[in-house]
Amino acid sequence: MQNQKPFDYLIVGSGLYGAVFAHEAQKHQKKCLVIDKRDHLGGNVYCEAVEGINVHKYGAHIFHTNDKAIWDYVNRFVTFNRYTNSPLANYKGDLYNLPFNMNTFYKLWGVTSPQEAQEIIASQTKKYQVKTPKNLEEQALSLVGEDIYYKLIKGYTEKQWGRKAVDLPAFIIKRLPLRFTFDNNYFNDTYQGIPIGGYNKLIEGLLKDVVCKTGVDYFLDKTHWDQMADTIVFTGKIDEFYGYCHGKLEYRSLRFEHETLDQPNYQGNAVVNYTDAETPYTRVLEHKHFEFGKQNKTVITREYPLEAAAGNEPYYPINNAKNSDLYKKYKAMAANDEVIFGGRLAEYKYYDMHQVIAAALSKTKSLFGS
Structure with a gap:
């Protein structure tokens, strides 16, 4: 036995x-x-x-x-x-609300009505309508147009995946949610x-x-x-x-650069995405804001995407x-x-x-x- x-x-x-x-x-x-x-x-x-x-x-x-x-x-x-995720996008020093909503469209174009925003997006996407987008760039342009794509999607996505958008498959972006309300809550849950x-x-x-x-x-x-x-x-x-x-x-990985700062508040938000191509990291986290912290110091983390390899933790497939x-x-x-x-x-x-x-x-x- x-x-x-x-x-x-x-x-x-x-x-x-x-x-x-x-x-x-x-x-x-x-x-x-x-x-x-x-x-x-x-x-x-x-x-x-x-x-x-x-x-x-x-x-x-x-x-x-x-x-x-x-x-x-x-x-x-x-x-x-009761934390609500309301990230910001930093494009070359300009801040935009995420997800794409009326606050974003107001910052981009100065529009104050949903109809104005919809008309601009329709005019920008019209020339990119194809039956079968060949890559992520074509897909994104057909969904949201040039301004949103080049300022808020292209640089971030290429850093995240470590590949040019024209070399990424279209199915990665099946849809890009556009909200025609002044709502910065990232999740609908x-x-x-x-x-x-x-x-x-x-x-x-x-x-x-x-x-x-x-x-x-x-x-x-x-x-x-x-x-x-x-x-x-x-x-x-x-x-x-x-x-x-x-x-x-194959996996994508991340490198985290943590820094403790001798100040109570660094960026005023838990998550700020950096959507330009020149900034090497994709986002900066300020952790105290996840729990509404009032500490005298703050801790930030810069996220650098990279290929998963020996010694790097795999994060997503x-x-x-x-x-x-x-x-x-x-x-x-x-x-x-x-x-x-x-x-x-x-x-x-x-x-x-x-x-x-x-x-x-x-x-x-x-x-x-x-």
């Missing part, structure tokens, strides 16, 4: 997918072990306390959803504040906010009483860790799990035809494996936070019931 393994589930990665899975499994009397190669729990939603400010260590994370059940779920672990006290509170609540180990690289001793549990839940890169046997999936075909090969392997793959990297899919949580809850419901 085989020796019983000490855990039912080994969960590789302590981000939202892994944390929610562990919580739900533990709730159903399953023994879980969570390991993470970083020196902290929480994956990319981890916050670091600096000068009393919760710094979003791996970029801005703003929770938003229309799903009341998901909203109620996260609020079981931490109370969310009913529920929105930031956990009071930071996202660590959410992760701590989810992983309470779960055995967790940080600073552990699963691949350095995969055989040992696989022997610790009956089932593996893997939230890392699916291509890495299979030893890159079909080749490497490059969903072009080449990578989609490659992922299908790994997905076919996973279908014949007993490993559970979940999350942005394991499913090679751009997930928002509420979608990751929903995916984890769907999986655990299928395994354990409600």
Whole structure:
């Protein structure tokens, strides 16, 4: 008779997918072990306390959803504040409201009525109407016209993707929302906010009483860790799990430059995008504004996009035809494996936070019931 393994589930990665899975499994009397190669729990939603400010260590994370059940779920672990995402765009020193709305159009053209704005956009998009746009630039120009595209889209997008807009597929921009109201709320979702006290509170609540180990690289001793549990839940890169046997999936990465400033307020807003091509970073975050902080100092973060490579964390997939075909090969392997793959990297899919949580809850419901 085989020796019983000490855990039912080994969960590789302590981000939202892994944390929610562990919580739900533990709730159903399953023994879980969570390991993470970083020196902290929480994956990319981890916050670091600096000068009393919760710094979003791996970029801005703003929770938003229309799903009341998901909203109620996260609020079981931490109370969310009333933060509303209203980013600004800085184009060569001029500031514009995002998303594109009447405040944006007023700044661009001095118009005060929706009809005036619609007429200008229609006149600018008319000459770019083609049945099948060949690239992102053609698609964007056909949707919003020259002024919005060249000032607020082109430079930012090319920095973000590390490629010229004419070399990017049109489907990346399926639509560009235009609001003909004076509304700077970036998201249309009913529920929105930031956990009071930071996202660590959410992760701590989810992983309470779960055995967790940080600073552990699963691949350095995969055989040992696989022997610790009956089932593996893997939230890392699916291509890495299979030893890159079909080749490497491509990701975009980010470099974060954090700076503590001896002043109470740097830019007056949590998020400012830099949409010109000359500024090397895509945006500047001022973290205290996510929680309406009144500290005497402030912490800002400049985000520099770059290709994911050895030593760079992968942040989001490059969903072009080449990578989609490659992922299908790994997905076919996973279908014949007993490993559970979940999350942005394991499913090679751009997930928002509420979608990751929903995916984890769907999986655990299928395994354990409600």
